[in-house]
Amino acid sequence: MDYLTWALIAIALCGFMAYSRASLTSFTIAFTLLMVAGTFFNVVSFFSWLVFAVIAIPLNVSDIRKQYITKPLLTMFKGIMPEMSKTEQEAIDAGTTWFEAELFRGTPDWKKLHNYPKPRLNAEEQAFLDGPVEEVCRMTDDWQTTHELADLSPEVWQYLKDNKFFAMIIKKQYGGLEFCAYAQSRVLQKLSSVSSVLSSTVGVPNSLGPGELLQHYGTKEQQDHYLPRLVKGDEIPCFALTSPEAGSDAGAIPDFGIVCRGEFNGEEVLGMRLTWNKRYITLAPVATVLGLAFKLQDPDHLLGEQEDLGITCALIPTDIDGVITGRRHFPLNVPFQNGPTQGDGVFVPLDFIIGGPEMAGQGWRMLVECLSVGRAITLPSNSAGGIKSLALATGAYSRIRRQFKISIGKMEGVEEALARIGGNAYLMDAVTTMSTGAIDLGEKPSVISAISKYHLTEKMRNCVADAMDIHGGKGVCMGPGNYIARGYQGAPVAITVEGANILTRSMIIYGQGAIRCHPYVLAELSAASNKDEQQALNDFDHALFGHVGFAISNICRSVWFSFTGSYALSAPYNDETRRYYQLMTRFSSNLAMLSDIAMLTLGGDLKRRERISARLGDILSFLYLASATLKRYNDEGRQSADLPFLQWALEDSLYNIQQAISELISNFPNKVVAKMLTAIILPLGCNLKKPSDATDHKVAKLMQYHNESRTRLGQGQYLTREPENVLGQLEQTLEDIIACEPIFDKVCRELGERLPFYNLDIVAEKGLSANIISQEEADLLITTEVKRKVTINVDDFDSDYLKAG
Ligand SMILES: Cc1cc2nc3c(=O)[nH]c(=O)nc-3n(C[C@H](O)[C@H](O)[C@H](O)COP(=O)(O)OP(=O)(O)OC[C@H]3O[C@@H](n4cnc5c(N)ncnc54)[C@H](O)[C@@H]3O)c2cc1C
Numbered sequence: 001m002d003y004l005t006w007a008l009i010a011i012a013l014c015g016f017m018a019y020s021r022a023s024l025t026s027f028t029i030a031f032t033l034l035m036v037a038g039t040f041f042n043v044v045s046f047f048s049w050l051v052f053a054v055i056a057i058p059l060n061v062s063d064i065r066k067q068y069i070t071k072p073l074l075t076m077f078k079g080i081m082p083e084m085s086k087t088e089q090e091a092i093d094a095g096t097t098w099f100e101a102e103l104f105r106g107t108p109d110w111k112k113l114h115n116y117p118k119p120r121l122n123a124e125e126q127a128f129l130d131g132p133v134e135e136v137c138r139m140t141d142d143w144q145t146t147h148e149l150a151d152l153s154p155e156v157w158q159y160l161k162d163n164k165f166f167a168m169i170i171k172k173q174y175g176g177l178e179f180c181a182y183a184q185s186r187v188l189q190k191l192s193s194v195s196s197v198l199s200s201t202v203g204v205p206n207s208l209g210p211g212e213l214l215q216h217y218g219t220k221e222q223q224d225h226y227l228p229r230l231v232k233g234d235e236i237p238c239f240a241l242t243s244p245e246a247g248s249d250a251g252a253i254p255d256f257g258i259v260c261r262g263e264f265n266g267e268e269v270l271g272m273r274l275t276w277n278k279r280y281i282t283l284a285p286v287a288t289v290l291g292l293a294f295k296l297q298d299p300d301h302l303l304g305e306q307e308d309l310g311i312t313c314a315l316i317p318t319d320i321d322g323v324i325t326g327r328r329h330f331p332l333n334v335p336f337q338n339g340p341t342q343g344d345g346v347f348v349p350l351d352f353i354i355g356g357p358e359m360a361g362q363g364w365r366m367l368v369e370c371l372s373v374g375r376a377i378t379l380p381s382n383s384a385g386g387i388k389s390l391a392l393a394t395g396a397y398s399r400i401r402r403q404f405k406i407s408i409g410k411m412e413g414v415e416e417a418l419a420r421i422g423g424n425a426y427l428m429d430a431v432t433t434m435s436t437g438a439i440d441l442g443e444k445p446s447v448i449s450a451i452s453k454y455h456l457t458e459k460m461r462n463c464v465a466d467a468m469d470i471h472g473g474k475g476v477c478m479g480p481g482n483y484i485a486r487g488y489q490g491a492p493v494a495i496t497v498e499g500a501n502i503l504t505r506s507m508i509i510y511g512q513g514a515i516r517c518h519p520y521v522l523a524e525l526s527a528a529s530n531k532d533e534q535q536a537l538n539d540f541d542h543a544l545f546g547h548v549g550f551a552i553s554n555i556c557r558s559v560w561f562s563f564t565g566s567y568a569l570s571a572p573y574n575d576e577t578r579r580y581y582q583l584m585t586r587f588s589s590n591l592a593m594l595s596d597i598a599m600l601t602l603g604g605d606l607k608r609r610e611r612i613s614a615r616l617g618d619i620l621s622f623l624y625l626a627s628a629t630l631k632r633y634n635d636e637g638r639q640s641a642d643l644p645f646l647q648w649a650l651e652d653s654l655y656n657i658q659q660a661i662s663e664l665i666s667n668f669p670n671k672v673v674a675k676m677l678t679a680i681i682l683p684l685g686c687n688l689k690k691p692s693d694a695t696d697h698k699v700a701k702l703m704q705y706h707n708e709s710r711t712r713l714g715q716g717q718y719l720t721r722e723p724e725n726v727l728g729q730l731e732q733t734l735e736d737i738i739a740c741e742p743i744f745d746k747v748c749r750e751l752g753e754r755l756p757f758y759n760l761d762i763v764a765e766k767g768l769s770a771n772i773i774s775q776e777e778a779d780l781l782i783t784t785e786v787k788r789k790v791t792i793n794v795d796d797f798d799s800d801y802l803k804a805g
Contacts, residue, residue: 002043019553023549024549028056059545074537077528077540094371095369095444095445099116099627101517104620108584110630113631119180119433132165133187136160137191137198142486145198146195151337152198169184170215180440181376182436182440185433186716192382192389205236205283208374211237214226216369222354226315236289237291239293240291241253243276255292255294257275259272260300262347271349271352273346274343280329281339285327287325289318292313293311296308296353316352322343331490371498375453375498376445381432385717386464387463388425388717389718391421391703392719392730395700395703402756415697420462422702423691424652429713430632431625435628446516450509453498454509461494464487464491480726481794507607509620514616558590558681561590562586567582569585575638594664597673602669615661615663619657622656622660623653639708642709642712645699648696655688655691658687661681705734736783744781747763750772
């Protein structure tokens with residue numbers, strides 16, 4: 001063996017071992033054997049052994065390594081470690097990680113993804129969806145709700161209370177429904193087909209609020225008192241955190257409570273005097289019990305040594321003297337109950353703290369823990385449900401509405417927008433299913449909930465805008481027949497609440513993801529803040545060398561995948577989806593590498609470089625969205641008819657990942673590092689394309705006639721064909737129009753005339769009198785013409801009716 005061959009074998013061995021994440025010991029043993037072989041063939045000199053020993057001994061002898069390598073690095077790390085406030089620390093500690101951690105770490109196990117059980121509804125949950133949920137959809141008139149009453153009707157409120165809609169999360173022992181997260185999501189999706197006021201009103205008490213907080217942290221007395229009352233609707237809850245001075249920075253609330261003695265219900269008790277000014281609080285105007293977050297202070301040390309106890313949550317009945325509620329905000333013409341609340345020196349007993357006095361100061365932890373679950377359910381489900389319904393409605397409308405003598409849905413420009421709606425609807429449903437499935441497996445997936453909240457609300461906003469464009473004036477003119485405009489008006493509400501979206505993308509997704517999903521960063525941070533120096537050194541040593549191996553491995557993997565185009569990677573299926581798995585594994589390794597390089601070169605500054613953080617978060621997010629879509633395809637039996645939806649969603653997600661990587665690299669502060677990153681990750685530039693026109697065409701086509709794929713796209717939505725259900729009627733009209741098309745063609749052909757596709761009643765007359773069609777066919781043309789007109793017409797009103805009452 002000559003020297004060159006030996007060197008090539010050495011490089012290949014290093015690359016292979018790094019690629020497969022071999023341990024330092026295995027690495028050392030393998031290299032020692034290679035050195036021995038090299039000595040045997042006379043290509044390894046004594047000097048080479050010396051260099052090898054100088055590197056290998058300190059690395060492998062733990063005492064030397066810790067003293068001379070780890071210790072100085074630990075000191076340096078402490079210097080650059082980002083500062084973390086108590087609220088940030090609690091937010092990071094909240095919740096668990098799940099499949100997103102696999103995606104973050106560079107080697108996602110696709111079998112594991114597909115082996116997670118498919119979420120299912122039990123008989124009771126299914127019956128609730130088929131019974132009370134259908135019924136309340138039937139009862140709700142969104143125009144009356146939004147335009148005339150600025151509220152749900154009293155009958156709908158009563159029906160919701162009587163049928164325990166506000167108690168989906170409350171345990172059976174208190175009389176609640178105790179539905180799984182997946183079932184809650186399905187209920188909200190269906191409600192959102194009809195009215196966003198309805199889905200928000202039901203969503204909020206089942207999300208972060210008194211019910212959830214009481215079940216997790218309440219004392220037995222609090223649970224026994226409140227939970228059965230919440231179930232029956234005798235109590236309407238709200239939760240007040242946001243104040244005028246503290247919106248996104250909710251940890252900075254100025255609202256406070258002072259521990260003191262006072263009189264309550266005629267008795268002197270230890271309590272707190274609360275002062276607050278909150279705004280934007282959903283259900284506050286009608287709430288009977290106010291969940292309140294404030295900072296508790298104990299200046300007279302009535303509870304102990306500590307003066308500033310921190311954020312605390314209490315339950316305050318709204319009929320107590322001094323509690324001000326009732327006034328309303330008017331959020332974007334989607335008038336769900338929302339408003340401010342104030343109190344100035346309101347005295348309540350300490351027992352009003354959720355969990356009792358010992359939970360004083362634990363409020364922030366309680367909130368972020370509950371948010372890690374709730375954020376994956378309510379807003380993502382409302383968004384997905386709304387878009388699923390709108391996908392079907394827009395598909396139907398595109399087929400029914402004709403201009404230039406053809407259905408507008410046949411025009412390529414419209415196809416592009418339709419495909420975005422269809423592809424995203426497929427993906428959004430997949431994401432809510434996978435995320436709620438994770439919760440039902442016992443996870444509190446804080447990173448996944450941030451991803452789901454951000455991306456599904458953004459996709460909803462963009463898809464509604466597309467649907468508006470396709471509907472033209474029909475979307476713009478409001479009235480009982482308009483099924484889009486309120487969703488369009490209200491879209492920014494979902495963007496703003498539960499963590500405004502810019503903040504969620506810029507800070508939360510990657511900020512939490514990097515620390516929670518990275519295999520070593522959390523351990524390094526904990527070690528660096530450990531006061532026990534020896535323990536800190538041991539822990540840091542373990543994490544650091546694991547981290548170094550992990551980083552080298554990701555660089556080797558990224559180089560190899562770029563070199564081979566990642567075509568050599570295995571995938572769980574050798575069909576049309578194979579390439580998607582390969583690219584996702586490649587991007588996952590790229591993310592792991594980019595993440596380490598960003599942390600290494602920017603250190604604590606990464607926290608302030610929000611656009612770098614946002615793009616790293618985008619890579620992780622789109623990997624998650626794409627994984628959920630692949631899982632859906634698999635869980636639904638790999639229906640090849642659905643491939644256009646899957647292809648659109650995957651190609652769009654992969655393209656977005658590539659864009660995020662490319663923008664990240666071109667904006668990377670260190671230009672030398674940026675060049676190196678380009679050479680490793682994008683040596684041939686950006687090759688992936690957006691979904692092609694052909695894919696758009698296939699998706700748009702599927703959306704414009706009844707077929708199984710389209711049915712799966714709208715599964716679970718309120719589409720019952722009843723006279724009052726605008727979307728159900730639209731589905732019927734689509735079916736009838738499609739049945740009329742061949743009859744119409746027959747009449748035109750036989751008459752030798754090119755008639756326009758309207759006034760179908762006149763076409764019927766002509767066809768009948770010329771004996772071209774049967775009476776039955778003529779009847780279909782006549783009834784369909786009525787429905788067609790309903791579909792394309794818009795509402796008009798007396799001027800007086802439109803004046804605000
Ligand atoms: C209709 C409605 C219902 C609500 N319901 C409730 C409720 O029931 N209970 C409750 O307590 N709260 C509720 N909220 C509050 C809500 O959840 C948000 O927390 C709050 O609206 C955000 O504060 P802000 O609107 O003052 O925006 P600001 O905090 O002023 O933010 C303005 C912009 O700056 C961005 N931003 C802020 N910080 C950063 C950062 N570090 N990096 C990047 N961008 C940043 C935000 O993303 C946003 O785009 C509700 C709000 C609305 C509008």
